[in-house]
Amino acid sequence: HGAIPSMSRLGDPYDNAVIESFYKTLKRELMPETRRFSSEKEARNAIFEYIEMFYNTKRMHSTLGYMSPVEYEKIHS
Template identity: 85%
Template sequence: MESFYKTLIRELMPETRKFTNEKEARNAVFEYIEMFYNTKRMHSALGYMSPVEYEKQHS
């Protein structure tokens, strides 16, 4: 989980990005996880497949 948080902060939150409220931050995190992290980002622990690709091959 700590590795995920480090990746989330590094990829979603460049030093110059600031959210104006909690809703904006929540939406950005949701979009990052559901639209990028789970569908496109390759993971070494999954044989360099995205979680969605991995699930399709192993279900």
């Protein structure tokens, strides 16, 4: 699919930990094993909606004091 993996230095697995955690959450919450997209456009729209309408605005994050990213930014910007 043309994806280029991001590789850290040997023995340093932490640079991708945050995004790997996000991908795990995305897959678990948006794409259960039974869900299949009929097209790339449908998948892109579903992922965009998940991130912009739920993940950033409503989903609480423990690392942000159980606030959504939008709430955290309002307080800390």
